[in-house]
Structures are given as C-alpha cells and as structure tokens.
Amino acid sequence: MRLLRRKTKKHGLDTSRDLPVHIAVIMDGNGRWAARRGLPRNAGHREGANTLKRVVKECNAIGIKYLTAFAFSTENWNRPRQEVNALMQLLLEFLQNAEKELAGTNIRITVIGDTDKLSEEIRNEIDRVVANTAANTGLNLVIALNYGSRCEIAAAAARIARDVREGRIEPEDVDEELFSNYLYTSGIPDPDLVIRPSGEYRLSNFLLWQSSYSEFWYSDILWPDFSKEHLYQAISDYQNRNRRFGGL
Numbered sequence: 001m002r003l004l005r006r007k008t009k010k011h012g013l014d015t016s017r018d019l020p021v022h023i024a025v026i027m028d029g030n031g032r033w034a035a036r037r038g039l040p041r042n043a044g045h046r047e048g049a050n051t052l053k054r055v056v057k058e059c060n061a062i063g064i065k066y067l068t069a070f071a072f073s074t075e076n077w078n079r080p081r082q083e084v085n086a087l088m089q090l091l092l093e094f095l096q097n098a099e100k101e102l103a104g105t106n107i108r109i110t111v112i113g114d115t116d117k118l119s120e121e122i123r124n125e126i127d128r129v130v131a132n133t134a135a136n137t138g139l140n141l142v143i144a145l146n147y148g149s150r151c152e153i154a155a156a157a158a159r160i161a162r163d164v165r166e167g168r169i170e171p172e173d174v175d176e177e178l179f180s181n182y183l184y185t186s187g188i189p190d191p192d193l194v195i196r197p198s199g200e201y202r203l204s205n206f207l208l209w210q211s212s213y214s215e216f217w218y219s220d221i222l223w224p225d226f227s228k229e230h231l232y233q234a235i236s237d238y239q240n241r242n243r244r245f246g247g248l
Contacts, residue, residue, distance in 0.1 A: 015063065017239050019064060019239075020191075021065045021189055022068065022190065023191065025055070025196075026196045026200075026203075026204060027197075028196065029044075029197055029224070030048040031044050033222040034047075041083055042083065045086065047224035051223055055067070055228070056069075058231055059231070060106070065139065066139070066140045066142060068142040071144055073204065074114070074205070088118075091145065092119075095122065095125035095129050098133075102141065108140045110142050110188075111126045113152075113184060114147070142185075149203075149208035150205055156183050185210055190211065190214065191207060191210060191211055194207070194211050198220070215238050217234040
C-alpha cells in the first residue's frame with residue numbers, strides 16, 4: 001500500500017477524486033513493438049497480454065469498476081493465418097489461466113462480441129471462466145473478442161426489428177435506452193475514458209455507440225510498454241477535464 005501511495009502522489013493521481021467508473025483500452029502496437037526488437041509479431045502479442053494482466057490488477061487495486069479490453073476485432077481475421085492462429089492460441093491460454101492469475105483478486109470476467117465464430121475450445125473456456133467468476137465483486141474485466149461495433153449495432157437493429165415484427169415491442173418504444181439494452185454491453189455503463197496508445201488517433205470500430213461522451217487519451221506508447229504510470233497519467237488527465245455532456 002505504501003508503494004501505491006508513493007506512485008499515485010508522484011504521478012498526480014488522487015484516488016480521493018472521482019475515478020472513471022469504466023475504462024476502455026485499445027491494445028495497439030504489439031506488432032511494432034516486436035519489430036523494433038527484431039522479434040516475431042507473436043512475441044509482441046504475448047507481451048501485450050502480459051501488459052493487460054498488469055493493467056487489470058492495477059485498475060482493480062485503485063478501485064476502477066469496469067475495464068474493457070479490445071482483444072480481437074472482426075477485422076483481425078484479415079491478418080495472415082499464422083498470426084490469427086497465434087492470437088487464438090494466446091486468447092485460449094489467457095482464458096485458461098485467468099482464474100489463477102486474475103480471479104484470485106476478486107475480478108469478474110465477461111466477454112462481448114460474436115463468440116459463435118470462435119472455436120469450440122475457446123467458447124468452452126469463455127463459458128467456464130465467466131461462470132466461475134460471476135460472483136466476484138471487484139473489477140469487471142470485459143474482454144472484446146471478435147468484436148466490431150458496426151456489427152454490434154447492426155445486430156441490435158435486427159433484433160429490435162424481429163421483436164417489433166413479433167409484437168414484443170412497438171416501434172414507438174425504441175429509444176436510446178432500449179437500443180442500448182440490445183447491444184453486447186447491455187448492463188455495462190458506457191466508458192468514461194478510452195485509452196488508445198501507439199500513436200493512432202481513431203476508434204477502429206470499437207464501442208462507437210457507447211463512447212459518444214467518453215473522454216479520450218492518446219499517446220505514442222506502444223501497448224507492451226504501457227505501464228501503471230501511464231495508466232495513472234491517463235486517469236489524472238481525465239480527472240482534470242470538465243465533462244459537460246452537451247451542457248454548460
């Protein structure tokens with residue numbers, strides 16, 4: 001605890017002030033991190049997974065309630081087959097070890113995305129880890145797997161259309177709140193803070209609906225190099241912003 005107090009003071013993080021309830025991260029730059037070191041891209045993805053574990057534990061320690069990690073997008077299937085297979089194996093290992101490495105700290109794990117397109121082995125691990133951590137009361141780690149926000153919105157619209165056709169709802173019932181309940185993130189608060197490292201300045205089809213009033217934090221840091229000091233800096237910057245939500 002003494003180390004946490006020293007670090008938060010050094011980096012300007014005051015946990016007595018409002019913390020973001022929900023942080024979302026786009027874990028970008030793994031391949032470039034590896035290339036700069038003469039390593040295969042898979043080594044960068046593995047180091048990025050280790051960074052996620054550290055960030056998860058730190059968010060839990062300082063009292064963040066939700067952390068959504070963009071782990072695999074619907075567009076990532078377009079990468080070389082060897083890299084996709086390596087990413088799937090890394091995801092499987094992450095899920096297999098999640099309880100031992102993360103759930104022991106009272107972290108709850110959920111998954112959003114079109115998981116039907118994932119392998120049966122991965123789907124089984126998702127079901128297992130989600131069920132086994134469901135009663136945990138610490139940080140909610142939300143892993144976005146085979147996730148794409150446009151697909152999510154289109155699927156929600158299709159489900160609403162079916163429910164209207166079948167008489168479960170009326171067209172005039174459709175508003176922002178109802179629409180949100182048809183998204184993968186139903187029941188999860190919208191992100192207060194979206195972190196995008198690696199020098200890119202775009203959302204890349206991530207939480208488009210949910211991030212309409214999020215604060216954004218960009219940096220040139222490649223994800224494997226993202227440290228808890230960078231996390232503190234992002235949160236501290238968030239705390240110093242004036243969120244007006246369209247008002248004064």
